[in-house]
Amino acid sequence: MSPEGSGGLWPSSARGGGMAGARPPRFLLVFDFDETIVDENSDESVARGRALPAALRHGPAGGSYNEHMRRVLAFLGEQGLRPAELRAVYENIPLAPGVAELFQFLSKHRQHFELVLISDANTFGIEAKLRAAGALSLFRKIFSNPAGFDRRGVLVLGPYHSHTCPxxxxxxxxxxxxxxxxxxxxxxxxxxxxxxxxxxxxxxxxPAGALRAADVAFPRKGFPMHRLIQESREKQPGAFRAAVVPWESAAEVARYLQELLRGEC
Structure with a gap:
């Protein structure tokens, strides 16, 4: 699959120096979780089929979704949802198409890719799923909302940080x-x-909008990230600098990475 853009590099402070060929090529591979690694929104997976009060049946009306999920998890815990049952929910969320193949490829080429995950889900659910999929050790770092069980066995969710991005x-x-x-x-x-x-x-x-021309954005085809990239490129040609490779199956990402490594040889 061909990218929809090309060229350029990160600033010298972020791309490393030294003699060419002194080290194997290294790429930073960043993943989202919900509807990227797994084929569902994990928050919806947790709430599916459970009797929630009217105030919790839908997302917040203009409020914080993180706070909404904090209330949902608290309610479910108070209603008797135990840690083992909640862990099983996350473990059984299906992987998105081709993700198992992509993980197999990355496991074979660990020396070339540094993996991190950035997700607005929660650390407990992400780690449970990745561990069940045999992929947790692939990731150097997971950035997500902190989550842990209190003395009652209720999963307590927190915000990741605060910021000023509008x-x-x-x-x-x-x-x-x-x-x-x-x-x-x-x-x-x-x-x-x-x-x-x-x-x-x-x-x-x-984050994709901050990528440079040497970088690659892999938006899932037809999902919001893809549509926003398309709209940005139509409104401001050249403003979105990274190459764009939409995917329906993550196996397409694996094939692109394979070609990338061949090009570095």
């Missing part, structure tokens, strides 16, 4: 998280030829 929900700006991670890794002298971002949602557009 585009993102109040509890998480993925663009800020990615920028801070790149700065941290640059201080560690990590060398990234490019950043590769795999996502689906509107909140993935913020």
């Amino acid at each position: 585009r993102c929900p109040p509890n998480m700006c993925k663009g800020k998280i990615l920028g801070e991670y790149l700065a941290e890794r640059a201080r560690d002298d990590a060398e990234f030829r490019s950043v590769l971002y795999v996502g689906d949602g509107a909140n993935d557009f913020c």
